[in-house]
Amino acid sequence: MGKRLRGAAAMAAAATAMGALGRLSNGNVDSAVQMLADRLPSIEDPMVVDYLLNTVVNKIPFPELRMALYRLAGLRVEPTTNIMMHAFVLEARSITIGPNCIIGPFTTLDGRGSLTIGRNVNLAGEVLTIGGHHLVDSPTAEGLVGKIVIEDNAWVAMRATILPGVTIHEGAYVAAAALVNRDVEPYTLVGGVPARKIRDRSRDIQYKLEHFPRWI
Secondary structure, eight states, rough: OOHHHHHHHHHHHHHHHHHHHHHHTTTOHHHHHHHHHGGGGGOOHHHHHHHHHHTTTGOEEEEEEHHHHHHTTTTTEOTTTTEEOOOESSSGGGGGSSSOEOTTTTTTEEEEOOOOEOOEEETTTTTTEOOEEEEEEEOOOOOEEOEEEOOOTTOTTOOOOEEETOOOOOOOOEEETEEEOOOOOOEEETTTTTTEEEEEESOOOOOOOOOOOOOO
């Protein structure tokens, strides 16, 4: 019976998503957003929530509406932070993002082991956080998850990959295309595959990230 109910919920969510997509394609944004806003807080299945976020919400070209829907879905994100279009979200209710952050387009936010991002953090486009993996030598391909923490004033450049269990400490800078498989010390620049320390980074950080255009 439970499986039937979950299947019915998934079908209802799919119908909601298709209806919202149709409204978006016809330019009726307000109607599409209202349809999702009415449904998201009451959906229990996190996979269904993620499906709606990754098929409809991440394609809405208006940041205020997009971010409001992420919050309704259970993603804890401060109002001065912008998750840009086409981000991919897993386990939204296990993700927390602080103020004045920029999450670039096509970035993956994986909350399966929990994902915590501090304040004034930049994740550039196509950054990949991976919250879980399978044990290589396990006869059952056992899966494990691990939390990812990215602390205040950290900067992760384009196409970097962060593996489960990693903490990127305050003010650290991860170079483009790096593979981060261990903790990154505060105010260090790391790069490469796997990522290694290149040098220290200046602690004189005076900028505050602000990227909240009216659209896109």
